[in-house]
Amino acid sequence: MASYAQLAYLLSRLQESGARPEKAARVAAFLRGLPPDQICPGLRLLTGELWPPWESTGPGVGIGLLVRTLSSMAGREAVSLWQAQSGEPGNLSGIVRQHLSQSALCPESLSLITVYSELRRLSMQWGPGSLSRKESILKGLFTNCTELEACYLARTAVRSSGWQPDPRLLSAAISRAFSVPEPNVWSAYCWQPDLGRVAQAALSGELSSLSLIPRVPCREMRITFCGQLPAQSGGQIYLARRRGLRVQVHISPGSARIFTSRRWEVSSSLPILADALRGIGRTAVLEGELLGFRGGLLPLSELVRFLNRRHQARRSPAGAGLVVWDLLYLDGSDLTGRPYQDRWDRLAPLLYPTDPGPGQVVMARRMTRAEAEQALASGGHVMVRDGGGLYLPGARGADAIVRGHESDRCCLPAGGDDT
Template sequence: MSLLLHAIVDGSARIAATSKRTEKVVVLADLFGEMSEPEVPIVVAMLSGEPRQGKIGVGYKAISQIDVPAAETPALCVEDVDASLTDIAGTTGPGSQAVRRELLSDLLRRCTREEQDFLKRLLVGGVRQGALEGIMLEAIAKAADLPAAAVRRAAMMLPDLGRVAVVALSDGLDGLAGIRLEVLRPIQPMLAKTAPSAAEAMETEGLSSVEWKLDGVRIQVHRAGEEVKVFTRNLNEVTDRLVDVVGIVLGFGATRFVLDGEVMSLAVDGKPRPFVETMSRFGTEGRADKTDPVIPFFFDVLHVDGIDLIDQPLAHRQDALDRLVPADYLVSRTITDQPGEAQRVLEEARRRGHEGIMVKRLDSPYEAGRRGASWLKVKPAYTLDLVVLAVEWGSGRRTGKLSNIHLGAKDPASGEFVMLGKTFKGMTDEMLEWQTKRFLELETHRAGHVVLVQPEQVVEVAFDGIQASSRYPGGMALRFARVKGYRPDKTAADADTIDAVRAIFDG
């Protein structure tokens, strides 16, 4: 018997009703027991907050304005919903926007009122019941009676949680073990935690690799023979935007490898150009024939000529990296166990125009998708990647422009965003022009001079510290926040959470 959408709506409500992680996991695991194999990836996507089709080409305003009669009793199954969304997303050509809206209206007519509300929220990114990826991974493990670590590792190698769930439930531990790094298929990148100083980053015993932290765009480069693919940290393919990078890596010695690094644009004096200039390659109007070339700099290698290296210690991977990549395309690094030497590297990196340093344990494996203590980033000032929740219309010379942005961080427990403050400092005229257009596209509704927006846009914010505040629900506020720049290379899921904010506050 087919699984009804009503069961998913009910499950989502029960997940949202509890703040306990273990209870959320149980609800999800029980749902897996009701699904057929084809239904699993559909439900995993829905309860992770986005349909498998991603954006379907019907905007927030259009979705919110659809008001059609609801079905009296639940009868719509999840596979029918998935098929309808595929049809809508695949509709193109002249007049397609109106056709997509009508197809969505037809789908919503078959839904009960509760199902309509769920689908509308799903399509605009508003399903925030707390079933985030970590909880979903635990639920898959519980339903399949497998170690969570095995499911987590498979999900890092295969960035499709629905497919991982199918393998776990049908093929068990042996099936998961068969999911390995595959050249030309991206894996989740390893991430870093923040350390307040070079000295504290060096508190771990043993040698560390102290590397310049570049203000570029994270890339993962795969080569198989003469085929090269380049992916962003969000696993989006951008090969056609980086043909100069493709040409460079085709000159490397091996013919099959996976590299981790950053790409950036340099000025004639060797200092990095502003981040926004590098990001121009990745926007909707980015072109591969930009006048200013971008240069890749690599700091890790995950695979070379048939040998996976992710479980090898960093020291071993660096040896392989040095044999593969010419020195001109390597991130500068110093091997040391001395805090004073790490501080010297930090100061040198800052003089060269870079963000700071990375401190990496030489004995650490590559923990794909994890933000662990094996990699620590050190910047002179506090910075966080936050999400814009709302924007205020400006006054004076900023009249007619959206100016003051409301900043928030997600609470992993609830899935909701917690406001931390506002700022308009650090914004250039070009930034004001851009954000006015951008946030009007993301507008959900207005409250006086405040435009509330979908929580999608990530912004990098520098600040002097975190202070206690009764003004905001989280009890914390940023001190002297200023905008460093927008991060179109990151999604809201990549932004820092309230836990990162609290760690700075408590530290």
């Protein structure tokens, strides 16, 4: 059974400056040494993401709870010393370990799977008494760990691992660890962006089985920004584009989930829109832009603040609508390998191309080239799609060009794209 000390040591080395190939080699060696059933937990602990973004919001530990827990173990003097020195979570745990009584020391290192299981159990504590239960779980971990382990336990608990996990670097590490082509690893990650699951599939030779499925948001196809319409050619489709937030929507009978480009779910902020999406009554994956309204169209910054509230009252004066421009999946069929014109034609029976409004789900308005030129001349924005283009998760497709629009690069809830 792998020890958590091995992971803590690896994290300490990854924090040091060094070339990417060297870091990838270190991670690959770590992965090769793990039992098969601990590869997914090990990679998730390494990245600091105990759950994929679409499954949970994280461990549910703030710096306040961490300070409270460790203060009760080592006294306020230790915390005051930490506050006077740096205030960094890893340093706090080191100071506390130095102040713990020797009777609390455990001769054996924590196991990796114990840390993973306990931190996930902590994240599932809700309701009355949850604060005390979380504190009890943290105390159990800190009482039985070394100083180095305590450092990274604290950082993982507050989602600050001390290094910036790079999906490309980790894909290279998975490739080296299990002798599979790196492009295959990256492709699987773009379909299902959970490195732990991808590593498990690489070990078992099942990378090709990772594909688009409802409820798991794939990485969006990247859009090229340019200052003018491309040269006219057959098959181009021109769509009106507003200053909205690009989202991916997964719907099925009785369920509607709306994800940002970082794959964080924002459905709880949009109950009326979610109701409208459920009303479509099909199993589908849609892509489009989210628009905010309060009287008129909200600026993107206001829409982001609206979403960051997480929960929205149904009688709120602000609301959101969705303009859909792509259909990636429909009733059991993955459509990403079909031409855009075909996906557009399949989308048409589901929605209507009307003006968007609060709580409405509409199809993007299609224009002629002359109308597109007129829209650009008046300061509008246009999306140009190649009717023969496929949907390529994580790649920059030649079939999607947005003119004069920067909303995809603006601040998003919980961060921007991790490309």
